[in-house]
Amino acid sequence: MVAGILVGALASAVLATGGAVGPAAPAAPDGFWMRTDARFAPPTAFVPSAAVTYDMDLVPAAAGIEVSQHSDEHGATDVRLRVTGLRPGHAYGVHVHQKPCGADPAAAGGHYQHRKDPAQPSKDPAYANDDNEVWLDFTAGGEGAGEAAARHDWGFRLGEAASVVLHSEPGMTGARVACFSVPFGWTAGTS
Numbered sequence: 001m002v003a004g005i006l007v008g009a010l011a012s013a014v015l016a017t018g019g020a021v022g023p024a025a026p027a028a029p030d031g032f033w034m035r036t037d038a039r040f041a042p043p044t045a046f047v048p049s050a051a052v053t054y055d056m057d058l059v060p061a062a063a064g065i066e067v068s069q070h071s072d073e074h075g076a077t078d079v080r081l082r083v084t085g086l087r088p089g090h091a092y093g094v095h096v097h098q099k100p101c102g103a104d105p106a107a108a109g110g111h112y113q114h115r116k117d118p119a120q121p122s123k124d125p126a127y128a129n130d131d132n133e134v135w136l137d138f139t140a141g142g143e144g145a146g147e148a149a150a151r152h153d154w155g156f157r158l159g160e161a162a163s164v165v166l167h168s169e170p171g172m173t174g175a176r177v178a179c180f181s182v183p184f185g186w187t188a189g190t191s
């Protein structure tokens with residue numbers, strides 16, 4: 001697997017020139033797709049990776065991750081996750097988080113929420129659930145591979161979704177064991 005990013009958008013005028021946009025946030029594209037992959041490395045690695053592991057037991061160095069997003073012109077969004085090289089049989093919790101990864105697992109911030117809980121970090125189940133957040137929990141198979149997908153009728157707001165965090169167990173409570181910085185896109189359907 002070669003690490004990289006592929007990004008597409010239907011509003012080619014926006015991305016191709018940028019000339020029509022003002023100093024504020026650029027106009028949202030009418031649709032968006034993106035796929036990015038990387039291999040995990042510790043935050044201290046000589047060659048830094050967009051994918052960092054904080055727990056080499058649950059997420060070994062050189063384990064692989066791929067994340068893709070497809071948003072249609074109405075904002076409905078599919079996010080897909082594929083991983084390789086993890087601990088066979090282990091159940092991981094995974095969410096889209098607000099900020100990019102850092103050497104500190106806390107750097108990724110809280111979960112992206114469609115309706116933002118006024119109290120952050122959010123623990124209220126009315127907000128912290130898989131309808132209002134993007135959860136990609138999975139159990140690694142016998143070879144350590146896994147995948148998950150989530151579909152919502154909403155998309156991300158500009159700049160507010162920036163990583164995928166793997167946790168030590170499904171749901172809300174697991175420790176952060178790895179993080180992948182992902183350039184999620186926003187769409188016109190996002191309000």
Ligand SMILES: [Cu+2]
Nearest residue numbers: 094095111165
């Ligand atoms: Cu999380």
